[in-house]
Amino acid sequence: MSDLIVEATGLEKTYPVRRGEPVHAVRGVDLDVRAGEVFGLLGPNGAGKTTTVRMLATLTAPTAGSARVAGHDLLREPRRVRERIGYVSQAGGVDETVSGRENVVLAARLHGLSAREAARRAAELLEVFALTDVADRPARTLSGGQRRRFALAIGLAHRPELIFLDEPTTGLDPRNRAAFWQEIRGLRDGGTAVLLTTHYLDEADALADRLAIVDHGRVVAAGTPGELKRRVSGDVITLRVPAADAEPASRLLAAQPYVREVGGDGGGLRAYVGDGDSALPALLRAIEEGGLRVEAISLRRATLDDVFLRQTGRSLRDAA
């Protein structure tokens, strides 16, 4: 058996639209998620993250492509797939008519646990997520953060091998977000594979063992956060120059041997360099010799945003 828990090739999804062009939400996505890792799908709004996850969770049929999820063919054996996965949607899926605990117990029982096992499992999960105190309140009265944690507990009720989390931390305050990250790492350490979507750079960077950056329904880059950032090259020097000097400055930067790549415009020229600490003084000297004016200059390590920027020409911050 392979150690891949998700193996998707050429996934596509086209939504027909009444009176209009069909929407190509996903245009050929290949994904490999290993058993027991946290895999991130990072991309701006409308990139196709939710659609990809919904296809992998058997909720919508792909227009083209195929996938094996948790050891079973997505199209031929959807039921087997459903038995092995957990799915927490952007909406959460907590039933507000009953208590949080009843939600978790029902989810466990529908997956075949006995009443006693389900009760024990629910108590265990509620303890882990610090929900015991609010477990028997009507779910209607829970705060957003509590509801998110209940959603996660519901998704984990049957100890799935793989859990899909669609934007799990949207709407959480920083403290809850940090706690949530800790819980996700705990899941991975317990052997559960996690496929999560996010449009937060820091989240993908901090949490994902590996990730795929998606844009307009395509994977534009994939690898570990470290690999991806190295591929952009180590550091980024950003310069602000008067609009008139943007052209010559850009040419000058590109001519330096230690500059691997140049991007951006006068408002923010970016020079990608291997070792920023030694490149910066050299660059300053070259600028002076070239007689160009620089209004501001800064040096920073490459982020995933630089990866996105290089692949798409846009910043994830602007795109999202």
Add this chain to the structure above:
Amino acid sequence: MIKDVRLLFAHEVRGSLRNPFWLLFGVVQPVLWLVLFAPLLDGLMPGGSALRDFTPGALVLIALSSGLSVGYGMLARLRAGVLERLAAGPVSRAALVLAPALRDMVVLVGQAALLLGLAALMGMRANPLGVALTLVLVAALGLLSATLSYALALTARDENGLAQLNATLYVPMLLLTGIILPMALAPGWLQAIAAANPLYHAVEAGRALFAGDFRDGSIPLALALTTGLALLTLRWAITSVRRLAA
């Protein structure tokens, strides 16, 4: 599948018991009809049978008004992502509508019993076996109206759309049952349309049953028609859930 229905049915009942207020609310409207309208009929049709003839109509009214509103609950569940979350698990698709529909049937029969108690207090006397059989018919009507509401809700997927569909359905259903005035007063073409309304036959059958007139042809007709249609709407509702998670 039976196990899923059992689990989900218990879940639905727990949810309803947490908000029992809404269950009572469903009978308010028919009670008002019974208290405020039936006495008017008394003046129109002297002889004391007005209340007995009107009560089956009031029962059908609850089936219609409380049944058609259950779709909103399904839409709330759809919005909250509950249906989708359940559908990502191995649960039977049919159970996702059958369980709440069974709960709705039970609620409806309970509401009907409450209304019958009130009618009895108001002096209605009816054939006991006939009343029991009418409750069976009410249960079938409950399945019909609840599954119809679920199918409409899951097809429209929009609260406003559902409200308009309900309003459009409600008026002809109400007028063409002979609940308010006997259809015998209607011109031939109107009677012909009423004959196509399953609720019309249900009211006729209820009246015959209450009067102890067990040989009336409307009884088997109403039972067969209601059950048959309920199975069709149930199928439609199940198909709509399947489409939700293709």
